[in-house]
Amino acid sequence: MSQNKPVTIYTTQFCPYCIRAKRLLESKEVGFDEIKVDFDAAKRGEMTERSGRRTVPQIWIGDQHIGGCDELYALERAGSLDGFLAE
Known part of the structure; x- marks a missing residue:
């Protein structure tokens, strides 16, 4: 398996979009x-300030803010997500 860029995801427990993205x-x-x-x-404030x-x-994939669940799935549908993830 190839190495991927680090991925950071800010979530809440019961958010259906968070669950889909994960x-x-x-x-x-x-x-x-x-x-x-x-x-x-504090973490929510950090997320808001960053995004x-x-x-x-x-x-985030590496240092690049991707957006939310819809943007993540749009990258996947366009065939671009694997390229974003690749180190």
């Missing part, structure tokens, strides 16, 4: 650093 990454056997912001105002968005999930 499932896609897991189906590709991509590890990720999950930062749960449910009850952590400019208040919604979850917010996903």
Whole structure:
């Protein structure tokens, strides 16, 4: 298995979009650093400051902000996600 860029995903526990995004990454056997912001105002503030968005999930591949679940799936449909993930 090839090396992938680090993936960071800000989530909340019951968000269906967070679950979908994590499932896609897991189906590709991509590890990720999950930062749960449910009850952590500081982490949610960090996410908002980094992304400019208040919604979850917010996903980074390496240093590049991808966006949320819809953007992640759009990359997959376009055949670009594997390229973004590759080290």
